[in-house]
Amino acid sequence: MEYRKDYFTGTQTQDLTEVGVTRQRSDVLGHVTGKTQYYADRQFAGLLHLKMVRSPHHHARIKSIDVAKALKVPGVVRILTAKDVPQNIYTILCLIQVEPNDEPVLAFDKVRFKGEQIVAVLAESEAAARDAAAKVKIVYEVLPAVFDVEEALKPGAPLVNEYHGRNYFTYEGHHCRRVRYGDVERAFAKADHVVEEMYQSSPIEHAPTETTGCIVVPDQNDRYTCYSNTQALYFTLDNTALILNSPFQKLRLVGGTVGGGFGGKVDVITEPIAFLAAMLTKRPVKYEYSREEEMQVSSPRAAERIYIKDGLMKDGRITARKVTLYVDAGAYSRHSPYGTTKAAAHMPGPYTIPNVWVDCHCVYTNRTPSSAMRGFGVTIGDFALEVQMDKLARLIGMDPMEFRILNAYRDGDMKAHQKQVEGAALVECVQAAADLARWPLCDRSKTASSLKREV
């Protein structure tokens, strides 16, 4: 990797000595010798295995749950249902003011996505837990389900999540996260071209090589230690304490090397129920997703649908951008209300556009709840924005690199969010990319700078 020191000369110190230098990871010796300890690399006498009974339906009312046969399977120690969970309804980001609580630890009245957890079986062996889970009898009344963000917002769509009362998250009284700047409609009327396109993505599973899981072990004095591969120890601690009505000092969380996360291990799903199981049985409990569970029920990156309408002048200036963006949160909030806010904050991309209108909807559907994944709320938006930029450049016959340089933020410009741009570097990034690709740029683009807008 190369550290280009020829940009921004004189405006910053050039002392980034580590950039471009390869350094060994501090934990790599453990990785290559097999000594790195992952959460599951431990043994505990009397370990119980937890297996979940999950919903086979996308949307259904639970009429009855019968665990009598399952309890008779040899090796079964205990079976947990919603009634055993002190505060069964939670939402992961409640401590940063995401509300209301909208997700059960164990479903009881309804299931809202396929694979939702309903009954936890604890047994001496994995095989016994699996056998018993298969013998739990649940009667369902299947309900109509909705899988499309725009369908979900239509009047008469099945209501996914009663805690919200509507199929969308409410932002300070508004039905979506909004950005308003200038007057897009007036600018469209005056534009040489108006271009509207739709972009969409599917959910993406992180598929870490190590599946999600944890082991909770009773300690002395009614304290419990949880060995987890969570990426979010403190969310886990907060939420577990709230769900179990337990003081923090009873709960100890031990993290460590995570066998691949990518955002897929920031939800709080396995730990609260494993803590509860250990508290009720006074035995160590392991709750580990199978590969099927990792693929089916762990949160993916949200599917998004994005409409972009741009007003464009023949000389290459974008004068208006209107974005309507839908994030498919799936059945529950998890990190999606926050991801949708990030999506709104990211629009209209790193370009100075005088008229901007953005509506970002966080929508509930009967799909697997989505959550964090590398740059969630931003990555899919960038895909849409940059494909749109190429289309605009092609339409007016302008070079795509020059088109980006022309519209890029410059220091001092006003963003749609009413903040002045500082520390812009897109112009220089495009120049460096053009350089590497031996892509010819015109003189005007070559001498452009993020520090000021050329006249």
Added chain:
Amino acid sequence: MTKVPVEFTLNTREQNEFVETGSTLLSALRDRLGLYGTKAGCHQGTCGACTVIIDGEPHLSCLTLAERCQGKDVTTLEGLAPAGALHPLQQAFMDGFAAQCGFCTPGMILAAKCLLDRNPDPTRDEVVDAISGNICRCTGYEPIIAAILTAAQGMRKPARKRA
């Protein structure tokens, strides 16, 4: 559960165990013997994290019955190099940033070891083929392939000097 005796060589040492019929070598290594260098990513033969060497060949320990290891020679990552020393593959993985989270690393290194044992001078394609059953979700395959080729080169050098 019925238990059966199994005698095998594990990392050059004689090992005598009673294992449950139908249980896997993976579970014997991890749950009975506490050898956690062998990883479990899927328990169904799709990820390669549980790869071990049996009689010189790479095998998925999650699909290998423990009782079928009678008389066999089993090597796990812990047995790759004498204590305190590193196999050239381990060194190359360290130097070449070929392990990020490290979960696939034991399987990758053992699959590569089998390749280099039978083919000390592999082409890039042969390396790709040898690790085609091992999934890595973090590092990217390029640094892993490069590390294996680097290790192969390093291991050939002393041989050439002797010649």
